[in-house]
Amino acid sequence: MDDIDAMFSDLLGEMDLLTQSLGQETEPPEPLPSTGQEINFSVGFTGLNASIQDLEDNDLDALMADLVADLSETEKKLEAEIQGLNAPPSSSSDLPPPPKGLGVQPASSITSPPSPGNNRSSSVTTPSSSTSSPLPLPQSSKPTMEEIEAQMKADKIKLALEKLKEAKVKKLVVKVVMNDGSSKTLMVDERQTVREVLDNLFEKTHCDCNVDWSLCETNHELQLERTFEDHENLVEPLLAWTRDSENKVLFQERKDKFEVFKNPQNFYLWKKDKKTLKDMKDKDKELLVQENFCGTSIIVPDLEGVLHLKEDGKKSWKQRLFQLRASGIYYVPKGKTKSSRDLICFVQFDNVNVYYGKDVKNRYKAPTDFCFVLKHPQIQKESQYIKYLCCDDAWTMNLWVTGIRIAKYGASLHENFKTAERKAAVSAAVWTNRSTPSSSSPSTPSPTIRAKTATQANGHAPKPQPGPPHQGIGNLPAPPPLNEILPPPPPEPVLPPPPPSLASKPPLSNFPPPPLSMDGLPPPPPPPPMDNFSEDPPDFLPPPPPPTSYSSLPPPPAPAPAANFGGNINKSLPPPPPNPEFLPPPPPDPVFVASGAPPPPPPPPPPAAVSAPRPAAQQKKMPPAPPKRTTPTLQGGGGGGGDFMSELMSAMRKRTDQ
Amino acid sequence: MAAWDLSVKVEDLGPDAPPVTISVASDLHVGGVILKLVEKTQMQRNWSDHALWWDQKQRWLLRTAWTLEKYGIHADARLLFMPQHKPLKLGLPSGKTVMLKACFSNPVFQTVMGICRMLNIRHPEELSLLRPVEEKKKKKDKDMTEEIYDLTEVPLSSVSRPCLYNGMPAHFADSEQMEGVYKMLSVTQPPPAPEVIAKQYRPASVVDKSHIHGRWLDSSRCLMQQGIQENDRLWLRFKYYSFYDIEPKYDVVRLTQLYEQARWAILLEDIDCTEEEMMLFGALQYHINKVALSEPQMMSSNAALDDLESALQSLEVKMEGDSSSASDLLENMTAPELNDYLKIFRPKRLTLKGYKQYWFKFQDTSISYFKSKEESIGEPIQQINLKGCEVAPDVNVAAQKFLIRLLIPAPEGMNEVYLRCENEQQYAQWMAGCRLASKGKSLADSSFQSEIQSIRSFLAMQKTNSGSSNNSAASDESINTHSLVSPRYHKKYKPKQLTPRILDAYQNVAQLSLTDALMRFLQIWQALPDFGLSYVVVRFKGSRKDEVLGIAPNRLIRIDLGVGDVVKTWRYNNMKQWNVNWDIKQMAIEFEGNVNIAFGCVTADCKIVHEFIGGYIFMSTRSREKSDTLNEELFHKLTGGHEAL
Secondary structure: OHHHHHHHHHHHOHHHHHHHHHHHHHOOOOOHHHHHHHHHHHHHOOOOOOOHHHOOHHHHHHHHHHHHHHHHHHHHHHHHHHHHHOOOOHHHHHOOOHHHOOOHHHHHHHHOOOOOOOOHHHHHHHHHHHHHOOOOHHHHOOOOHHHHHHHHHHHHHHHHHHHHHHHHOOEEEEEEEOOOOOEEEEEEEOOOEHHHHHHHHHHHOOOOOOOOEEEEEEEOOOOEEEEOOOOOEOHHHHHOOOOOOOOEEEEEEOOOOOHHHHOOHHHHOOOOOHHHHHOOOHHHHHHHHHHHHOOOOOOOOOEEEEEEEEOOOOOOOEEEEEEEEOOEEEEOOOOOOOOHHHOEEEEOOOOOEEEEEOOHHHHHOOOOOEEEEEEOOOOOOOOOOOEEEEEOOHHHHHHHHHHHHHHHHOHHHHHHHHHHHHHHHHHHHHOOOOOOOOOOHHHOHHHHHHHHHHHHHHHHOOOOOOOOHHHHHHHOOOOOHHHHHOOOOOOOOOOOOOHHHHHHOOHHHHOOHHHHHHHHOOOOOOHHHHHHHHHOOOOOOOOOHHHHHHHHOOOOOOHHHHHHHHHHHHHOOOOOOHHHHHOOOOOHHHHHHHHHOOOOOOOOOHHHHHHOHHHHHHHHHOOOHHHHHHHHHHHOOOOOOHHHHHHHHHHHHHHHHO | OOEEEEEEEEHHHOOOOOOEEEEEEOOOEHHHHHHHHHHHHOOOOOOOOEEEEEOOOOEEEOOOOOEHHHHOOOOOOOEEEEEOEEEEEEEOOOOOEEEEEEEOOOEHHHHHHHHHHHHOOOOHHHEEEEOOOOOOOHHHHHHOOOOEEEOOOOOHHHHOOOOEEOOEEHHHOOOHHHHHHHHHHHOOOOOOOHHHHHHOOOOOOHHHHHHHHOOEOOOOOEOHHHOOOOOOEEEEEEOOOOOOOOOOOOOHHHHHHHHHHHHHHHHOOOOOOOHHHHHHHHHHHHHHHHHHHOHHHHOOOOOOOOHHHHHHHHHHHHHHHOOOOHHHHHHHHOOOEEEEEEEEEOOOOOOOOOOEEEEEEEEOOEEEEEOOHHHHHOOOOEEEEOOOOEEEEEEEOOOOEEEEEEEEEEOOEEEEEEEEEOOHHHHHHHHHHHHHHHOOOOOOOOOHHHHHHHHHHHHHHHHHHOOOOOOOOOOOOOOOHHHHOOHHHHHHOOHHHHHHHHHHHHOOOOOOOHHHHHHHHHHHHHHOOOOOOEEEEEEEOOOOOOEEEEEOOOEEEEEOOOOOOEEEEEEHHHEEEEEEEOOOOEEEEEEOOOEEEEEEEOOOOHHHHHHHHHHHHHHHHOOHHHOOOOOHHHHHHHHOHHHHO
16 A cells, blocks of 8 residues: 555656645635645646736636636546446445545546436436435445455556546646636636637626637737637647737637638629629528538638738738639749649648738738738747738638638538537527626635535545446536536535535445445535535536526426535525625525525534435425426526526436435 | 231341341230240240340330330331340449440430449449540550450349448359459559550640540430440449549449549549649559558558557556556656657758757657767757647658758747758658657657658658669559659659659658548549539530530539630529520520520530539439439439430
């Protein structure tokens, strides 16, 4: 064991430091400590964008949350893997890791649901099912010492590997400028695509999520600007920025981003007269998109025209007849025909990006201000390798830029559009209802932390889940948000609720495993998620959770969640104020609290908690249903969201059941 | 009814045998005539494929229930009794010839369906037959007996079901010879010798191309009606450039032949492309040929573990082994690297004049260099990250020059750095490393070894090309690069000059599997601006000069012959109707918005133009929902013209 521990710590390196610091810092609710934490974190990333010191408190909070989420995600994965490895005995093995201070467990709690397959109708039964799940435990709990040890070893190894991997992932703290001039800070890791970051931002703002929302990059020094494509990774281009750069990432609506899919005729039939283009029927537009994007090959708009060129660092602009082809931009050499074979390759797209140039008339004496620029993404300063191309009007410029994007990105563009459309449709239905939770993020630092702690406590308790976890694991990956967010902060000491967690850790051996699992699973897990969500929403990526939690309550599942709610509120959330801020629908909470409140209070002693929640659930089964329904309607203003909400609910239930 | 004598020539009796005369009445149906004929000849054989051909009227008497009267046959009719399926020499897109029995009595559309069924090509509606361009037999070409793959023995009945045996249709599995034929159909041909390319007919202008398109057979009439004789030679080609639902799993032959057609279109400049595109096509051809030769082994090389993954895996193993120390583990985790003395030159820096030797270390995606090997533990003099850089070779094997030119992006612009290697081996490794690093892959990437291999094989190509008369062990890898590009570039570049350019393009495709490479080739082909255009010279109503009508899968274009510019475009989806005046051979098309055009066809029969337009409209009606059954009737409606009625 010692050996392994030693190795373990060696390998963990920064990550270990990180987690430790995290744990310490989270304890005090004040925001300050978190700064230190971030610095620790920053080992992994280059703080190009916003040096951490510049961040405001609320930014820090948000970041904290992100970090925590991040960590917990890893842990969750880990947990999942561990579960996969461990045979039945896993229950016992799970326990050892918790002491390490990692919040791995919470994830598992969610995972364990034995009755995930059931629909909402089954929600009532969930509590019972959860109880049944523990049964397998007794058997598993018997493993010999060696087995347990081996298991622990295996777990640690897994954990180490996972951490190693995680440690290698670059993360950036990115400050995104909103279109109202304010800014949001979030953490982006190198695996995240622009699409994911956009979704994250949708979470944090109350924008309408339409397809035009984009992330743009501006280069201050060169006065360039471009829209990131949704499939790009965000971190990579940002890493190319110089240390002192005043470049920015903007979050704004860009009509040109997907215009080619909305009005393909303007690009593919641009030679036709304006009126025909304007009167284009939707059917024909669709056909055009189909023809050019859905065949075996992506067809690039047929573009050709005289443009003004400035290149090689020269000051003069010369005119050339350019032609766009799938393989690059070409020009017709002087005195030659336009025949393909005579064309000279001007640029191919593998290593260049296309940007809009600003203020080129002033800066470079350009003939017009409609300029697009081709350069290697890593070039950040004036250089002879930057090519400037000037068009006669904005429309031509738009044609070229879009054409180049099609040639460069091909089918990805269309994929991006389809994804964005889907996203917009869903959010149009659902998000409109959920009014303002995100924007208010700044004010509530302390509550958040508390919430987390509370959840954590719960999280630990659930761990015990023995057999079921395997199945749960499979399901878990997707939902990460809930669990992940919470786990890392070990703030247990601060809050009264911690008892459960403590109990769970040590008790393992002492307590009969089955009861623990049972207790922990049903009651504790659900509450944490809810709390977290309500408070955290702004910071975290996982958008679904907040709505889910609410939605889940209304329908049938009421018993368990309600209990939790009450419990949480009583325990961890003394400050009613925080809730209102985050949760647009304040009414629901009180309602639930009232119903659920009685049972939850006893959370500290694990066994007690178990007993308490169940009865509550049962009682509620019958009566609670009506209130829930009413609540949703109240919250939901919009009609469309129903289906989506119910889906979320069912998902939630699965978790809560466990 | 009165009986009269009908004489019928029976082909099976031989060309010189006198006609068989039978006594018939006008109310005798055709089936009866055939029965009498067979009885009279007293030959024992399977007559089921035979039918009567009426020579004067150029028509088959296929309705056996019709009476002679109904057909209007009198004693003076010259009738021929012969099989409906006859051997035909079919030139495939790949340039190979197969001999097979095709139906001479059904409309060509159905004949093609039959041929495609036999060859295992799906979507026969996209193909058709055309009369070959007469090859000028220069000097009788030493009686070049080209190989003909014989499929005439395949019993027609067995072809009806394409039951696959071992991935190929059952009728190919009968004998080794047949398997050979299938291999020819389904495997891409090696690059042709440059002389072969040069010798082929190449259309020099749009007008030349339009003449080729005048050769398509009429798909609503049968081969007999179009004067095609037994053993004649025809070309089978993809006619409609709208390739539906290509599924590599089922379309082995189709994909291969499509690739061949595309390849030849490029090589013969039937479709124009730029030099850069030509190099890429060349690289793909090279790659496809290479992979096709080593296909069996290629199948399982897709597991690309990244370095971290593999490092972790090995770590895991070690840890579970439990016997190794932590330092061991760490060692195990270190990614592979390259270390060597190389020479570096920075063209723009004044401080370094000429090449200077340093100890270089290639790790991950970066190159670092040190004064000497001994100092390599400390801080490097410089570290260069190659991610996103441009890599170009500058190699002359004969002169033993192995230079890697790097263009490395930096915030201030691109920095030029040359690395000089001592020998081929060193060059191949470092070049492969640079190539991968430029794409953000490290040396641990699974493609590293194959990258080295391909660089070496290109070096080998340069060796054999450079004239030191062919070392007899010319491996499959050594291809004359002139085989990969059109004759225009034969004149422009020597093979030696072409090699690095093709290699350059090759790095982007070197990792593709055979299928992916074929698809990529087709994609690039389809992305060419002129793709899918079939030309016809026409005279627009009211115009005094010939112009060219380009027929594409989705539109018609009008090309001014003088300038070569596209003057006008009409899309089919705006088309309201089109009419053909068969008497004056004029087509009139009406588009939405009161746009009317009319033209007469100069280089092709207007039936061909009519069929092209109707055909493309038919192609666009195919959709996945409608299963696989071909709507023949609709095709005929759209393309048949007056025959359809």
